[in-house]
Each structure stands twice: as structure tokens, then as C-alpha cells.
Amino acid sequence: xxxxxxxxxxxxxxxxxxxxxxxxxxxxxxxxxxxxxxxxxxxxxxxxxxxxxxxxxxxxxxxxxxxxxxxxxxxxxxxxxxxxxxxxxxxxxxxxxxxxxxxxxxxxxxxxxxxxxxxxxxxxxxxxxxxxxxxxxxxxxxxxxxxxxxxxxxxxxxxxxxxxxxxxxxxxxxxxxxxxxxxxxxxxxxxxxxxxxxxxxxxxxxxxxxxxxxxxxxxxxxxxxxxxxxxxxxxxxxxxxxxxxxxxxxxxxxxxxxxxxxxxxxxxxxxxxxxxxxxxxxxxxxxxxxxxxxxxxxxxxxxxxxxxxxxxxxxxxxxxxxxxxxxxxxxxxxxxxxxxxxxxxxxxxxxxxxxxxxxxxxxxxxxxxxxxxxxxxxxxxxxxxxxxxxxxxxxxxxxxxxxxxxxxxxxxxx
Ligand code: ATP
Ligand code: MG
Numbered sequence: 001x002x003x004x005x006x007x008x009x010x011x012x013x014x015x016x017x018x019x020x021x022x023x024x025x026x027x028x029x030x031x032x033x034x035x036x037x038x039x040x041x042x043x044x045x046x047x048x049x050x051x052x053x054x055x056x057x058x059x060x061x062x063x064x065x066x067x068x069x070x071x072x073x074x075x076x077x078x079x080x081x082x083x084x085x086x087x088x089x090x091x092x093x094x095x096x097x098x099x100x101x102x103x104x105x106x107x108x109x110x111x112x113x114x115x116x117x118x119x120x121x122x123x124x125x126x127x128x129x130x131x132x133x134x135x136x137x138x139x140x141x142x143x144x145x146x147x148x149x150x151x152x153x154x155x156x157x158x159x160x161x162x163x164x165x166x167x168x169x170x171x172x173x174x175x176x177x178x179x180x181x182x183x184x185x186x187x188x189x190x191x192x193x194x195x196x197x198x199x200x201x202x203x204x205x206x207x208x209x210x211x212x213x214x215x216x217x218x219x220x221x222x223x224x225x226x227x228x229x230x231x232x233x234x235x236x237x238x239x240x241x242x243x244x245x246x247x248x249x250x251x252x253x254x255x256x257x258x259x260x261x262x263x264x265x266x267x268x269x270x271x272x273x274x275x276x277x278x279x280x281x282x283x284x285x286x287x288x289x290x291x292x293x294x295x296x297x298x299x300x301x302x303x304x305x306x307x308x309x310x311x312x313x314x315x316x317x318x319x320x321x322x323x324x325x326x327x328x329x330x331x332x333x334x335x336x337x338x339x340x341x342x343x344x345x346x347x348x349x350x351x352x353x354x355x356x357x358x359x360x361x362x363x364x365x366x367x368x369x370x371x372x373x374x375x376x377x378x379x380x381x382x383x384x385x386x387x388x389x390x391x392x393x394x395x396x397x398x399x400x401x402x403x404x405x406x407x408x409x410x411x412x413x414x
Contacts, residue, residue, distance in 0.1 A: 001324070002346075003359045006030075008043050010371045021218060022303035023149025025315050029374045031323075038146035038154040045375070046302075048323035050157065053298045054136050056188045056320060057159050060181040064174070066134045066161055071114050073138060075106045079113050083274045093141040095154075107140035112293060115162050116271045123289065125280050126166045130174065134161035136298070148220065151259060151303035163292040164272075166279060171290045175266065178294045182212055182262050189301060190318025191308050195261065196232035198223050199242070205268025208237065212262035212296075218307040221260055224253040259304050267291040309399070315376030316399050324357040326414070327377035329368050331384040342383040345393075345408065352412045373398070381411055 008030030015034055018024050023040070026032045031046035042050055058068065080086035086106070088094060095107040108114075115133060123129065139158045146152065161178070165171040179197065186195040191214050198213040211234060213223045222235045226248050233242065233253070243250055269288035272278065277289045302321075309316040319325060326349065330342035342360070349356045357377060359368050372380050380396040387393055392405040395414070406414075 001357055003357055004361050006044065006357075008045060010374055018149065019147050020149030020151070020303075020307075021310065022151060022306040025306055025310055025374070026150065026303075029315055029376070031315075032150060038143055038152060040150050040153060040299075042299075045323045049302055049317070049321055050298055052321045052323070053189060053301055054157075054159070057185055057296060057298065058136075060185050060188075061132075061134050061159070061161055064132065064177045064181045065130075066132045068135060069133055070135045070137055071108070071111050071118075073108045073140065075108050075114065077104050077106065079117060079275075080106070083113055083271060085113070093143060095140045095142050108137070109139055109141050110158075110293075110295075111135070111137070111160055112162065112267065112271050112291075113275065116275045116277050116291070119164055119289070120275065120277050123164065123277065123279055126282060129164055129166045129279060129289065130170055131164040132161060132174065133164075134159060134294075145220070148218065149303055151218070151297075151300045151307070152220075153299060156297055156299045159296045159298060161294040163294070164277075165290045165292075166281065166287070168290060171266070171292060175264065175292055178264055178292070179210060182264065182294070182296070185296065186212060186214070186261070188320050189305060190321065191261075191301075191305055194308050196223060196225060196258070198232040198234050198258070199237050200234040200263070201236050202266060203268075203270075205270060206266035209263060209265040211260050213258035214261050214304050214308060215256045215258050216304065216307045217257050219257040219259040221258050223256055223258045225256060226253055228252070259300070259307070261301050261304050262294075262296040264294045265292060267293055310376070313370075314374035317376045317378060318399075319378045322355075322376070322378050324355045324377050326354055326356040326379045326381055327359065327372050327375065328356050329359045329372055329380055329382050331365050331368070331382065333362075335385065337388055338383060338385060341387055345381075345383060345411075348408075348412060354412070354414075379414060 010030055011028050014024035014027045027034055033041040035041055077086055085091050096104055099105055136159050138155050140155050143152055143154050163174050186192045195212050195214045198211045199208045200211045202208040223232050224238055225232045272288040278286045281287050306315055328346055332339035346358045378398055382394040393411050395404050395406045
């Protein structure tokens, strides 16, 4: 994409009411637009990042047998009343509205209820199980706090997968596979090293759920890490009993602030019993389906990557989530020969299948470099006069700052 074509502009200042680093940088770089506190729109560059993140997650969910669907955001009051999650006394962050035709609806905070009901129309026998179904869908939560930028939106994207099994063993085996898939997602998204699988509270059907907590000072959670044993605990489960159970000594745990980027959960038969999702087993006996839920917030993940990897100059995208792999920066000015060289290199990059943002704008070199640092593409390729004489292109690695001269062929092979 030519930068002169991109309608978004970079800006020096973020809105004065925006305190989070992720939203400040993403707004300044033109990835997102702040509509109001905790409400953001995703502009072309931001959408490219989000699409990269969702592609990684989609691949990993499909690899463990996930089937993608998409459910409506509008929720049925009657259904949620059956699980006692409609009343504001029980769940305090619903957005609700009156229907013109009478009655009330709410915007989805999560989707256990509607998917469980959908499954009652499709599951009757053990032969129909297992099922793993997931979606990418906007969730709405009337969040009080709005100091974390896109990491805590009132409207945000969630990937939510739900598992339906006939036996506890089958559920447990899938849960383990889902955990491994999540580990791969965070690794591919470039924050694997900072992300800890963390024991958290589990509800009524299991002692623990597991959260994927990414260490960052911008985090709202506190976790306690046993580095030797490779274990981490959310503050809420850090009791003497739990420490004893894992043979962990409180004094050796390191306290860190962290961002909950994902959460996997044993649901047991809570929803299937309440909503009548049963199947006939091999002996013809009716049983409730055993469920699990597995959430990741792609928008929160995007904000987390910015928080964890950005430097004083701007955003640093890992290659797998970057909107473009390369930022081709032309210093042609009024030099037509350099411009022609840069244009041709841009064409060749596209032919080679390289995702490239081409800064073809007629602005000062200093401004181009500052914008390029802010935007954060993994590789910056600079085309100046030298390209015509010695054939050398200056290549800057955004993450390390390393600068190398490379030939045109070497750049195309990057
Ligand atoms: P938190 O405790 O931070 O409010 P949660 O435990 O309520 O989060 P879940 O219901 O487990 O969140 O949602 C699954 C995933 O969705 C979370 O792990 C997180 O990545 C993402 N998520 C939750 N709330 C938000 C939000 N307000 N904005 C962006 N992403 C969110
Ligand atoms: Mg959670």
C-alpha cells in the first residue's frame, strides 16, 4: 500500500484523556480512533493487525477441531433468566435496551447460554459428540474502568470457543489440547516469553481455571510466579492449601503485574443442566453434556503486544502480526531517478508477495523516519541516492535497531 493513499495520518499527540500507552501509540499512529472512553474504532492499519491476530487464532482453533460460526450479539432475556445471569444484581455490566415490539434485549457479554441452546437442536446421542465450536464476535460490557485503552473496551472482539463432551476424560483431554493451542497463539503473536499459564479460580465444577497472563506494568492483575517450577498463580487462589498442594514456598514467588489475555474454563454441567442439553449414552441413559469455555480477546492481545514490545520511539510489531512486513521509505525528494527506482522496488516487492507499506510521500526524511518508528513495521528499507550508485539499500530492523546494507536481491529474499 502506498502511504500517500492511506487516509490515516500520524499525529504528535494522543487525546489528553487517554492515559494508556497502548491507546496513545495506536491513536498517534492512526491504527485506532477513540470514539469515547473505552470505545474504539479500528482504522485500516489497525484492522490489518486485528486480522493477522484472528488468523493466528483461527488456525490454532481449527487445528484442534474447532468449527467456526457466528452468533448474534442480541440476547434473549428469557434464556439468560433461566441461568440466572440476566438480573443486574447478578451480572452488573450488561448493556440492555427495550425492544420496540415489547420486552427487552441485551448485548452479549459472553455466549454460553445461546450456544448451549443451539446445541440442544443438534445433539441427542453420544454419537453427536464431541463438538468444539467457536466464533470471533464483538462482546459488550459496560465496564467501569477505562484506563487500559483497547485492553478494556466496552465493545471488544472476543474469540470464544466452547467444548461439548460426553465424558469427563474426553473433556479433560480437549482442555489440555486447548491450553497447548493457546500457548502456540501467544508464541506466534510474539509475547510467548512474557505470558504465563496461571491458576485462577474455577467456579463450582473445578478447583481452577487457567488464565494466560502477560507480564506488564500496564496489567490490572497481580500474579505470583514460581520461576523454577514454571508455575504461576493469580492472587485470588493464593492460599496456604494451594501452596501446599503444589509444593510451593510463598517466599520464593515473584509478584508481577500482568494482563489477562486469555482464559480457559471447565464449565462442567452447569449450563447443560440448566438449559436441558442432554444426550443418550451407549446404554440409552440421558446425561448432561460436559462443557468448557475458552476465551481470548484479540483486541486486548493487540493492546498487550503494544504495551510489552513498544519502545520510546513507537510501536514494535512482531512479524506475524505486523500490518506490513516492510516499510519501504523513499528519500527521492525531487530526484526522479530515485523515485523511479523506489517505485520499481515497490512493484517487485509486491510481486514477491511481500506485504509492504511504501512511504512515497513528499515529506522530509526526518518526518518519514519518525513516522516509520511510530508505525513499527519489522523491516524498514530505505531508498536513497546510494541505491542507484552502489546498489545498496539500508535495512533497519525495528526491534533491534540494527542497520545493514543489503542488495536488492537480499531485500526481496528477506
Ligand atoms: P477481566 O477480568 O479483565 O475483566 P474477564 O475475566 O471478565 O476479564 P473473560 O470473560 O474471561 O474476561 O473474557 C475472555 C477474554 O476476553 C479475556 O481473557 C480477555 O482477553 C478478553 N476481554 C475481557 N474483557 C475485555 C474487555 N473489556 N476489553 C477487551 N478484551 C476483554
Ligand atoms: Mg477471565
